[in-house]
Amino acid sequence: MKINSLGYKTDFIFTRYDGSVVEKDKYFVVTTKSNPNFFWGNLLLFKQAPKQGDFQSWKSLFNKEFKTPKRHHITLAWDTIDGELGDVNEFIEHGFNLDESIVLVAKVVERSKKFNQNVEMKLIDSEDNFQKVIDIQTACGARHLSKSTWYSFYKTQMDQYKKLIKLDKGKWFGAFLNNELVGSLGIFVEDNVARYQIVSTSPKFQRQGVCNTLVYKSAKYALENMNVDTLVMVADEHYHAAKIYESVGFKAMEKQVGVCWYDKSVHK
Numbered sequence: 394m395k396i397n398s399l400g401y402k403t404d405f406i407f408t409r410y411d412g413s414v415v416e417k418d419k420y421f422v423v424t425t426k427s428n429p430n431f432f433w434g435n436l437l438l439f440k441q442a443p444k445q446g447d448f449q450s451w452k453s454l455f456n457k458e459f460k461t462p463k464r465h466h467i468t469l470a471w472d473t474i475d476g477e478l479g480d481v482n483e484f485i486e487h488g489f490n491l492d493e494s495i496v497l498v499a500k501v502v503e504r505s506k507k508f509n510q511n512v513e514m515k516l517i518d519s520e521d522n523f524q525k526v527i528d529i530q531t532a533c534g535a536r537h538l539s540k541s542t543w544y545s546f547y548k549t550q551m552d553q554y555k556k557l558i559k560l561d562k563g564k565w566f567g568a569f570l571n572n573e574l575v576g577s578l579g580i581f582v583e584d585n586v587a588r589y590q591i592v593s594t595s596p597k598f599q600r601q602g603v604c605n606t607l608v609y610k611s612a613k614y615a616l617e618n619m620n621v622d623t624l625v626m627v628a629d630e631h632y633h634a635a636k637i638y639e640s641v642g643f644k645a646m647e648k649q650v651g652v653c654w655y656d657k658s659v660h661k
Contacts, residue, residue, distance in 0.1 A: 512603055
């Protein structure tokens with residue numbers, strides 16, 4: 394099984410522990426067992442970018458592979474490393490959102506000017522703190538989905554992350570100011586490559602260098618203690634977080650692309 398995109402390849406670290414990646418002739422079927430409505434955890438990853446006329450056939454293939462009647466989304470992606478769009482016009486015309494992300498990589502990191510020396514990093518290992526992590530993630534959820542939808546999503550995801558932590562596949566890191574948990578992220582490892590997950594800072598503590606400092610400190614920890622030589626981040630190309638990661642030494646190496654439709658009546 395050959396997947397070119399480092400972003401999707403490291404996404405599947407998690408899928409293999411809670412679902413499957415099955416190769417077909419022209420695409421991969423990616424499923425997440427615990428969370429069938431996780432948009433980017435249940436998708437078809439095509440081996441080529443879409444061409445004119447692919448819209449209906451790709452949509453039909455998704456419906457063929459994902460027959461669960463309660464599924465409220467369609468996610469289609471393609472295995473590119475240079476952000477090749479192909480012909481996405483018909484997808485956009487039918488209500489799909491275009492997702493363009495950059496894959497950032499680091500082998501060494503450095504403090505940036507926004508490093509906050511008051512931020513203390515601790516491993517998250519208590520149920521009380523895991524619950525606080527979920528609450529912060531929910532508070533950061535984008536407005537296009539409801540808070541209840543975000544809470545359910547993050548709760549389910551965190552349950553799976555905790556299982557991987559127990560298997561010694563990764564760790565969850567918290568940022569503390571005056572002993573208050575104000576941000577967190579996860580790092581999980583496979584074959585000496587570490588993938589970051591859900592970097593979030595409480596809305597009350599943003600723009601104080603919390604994220605910047607936690608990314609730097611956790612990267613140092615991973616490189617020194619987790620048998621890691623490559624760190625991987627995936628970020629929305631149009632969101633400011635990518636600049637934060639770049640400020641501590643991450644460099645944009647690839648671009649990944651996909652489209653997603655979801656039933657907005659379900660996720661009010």
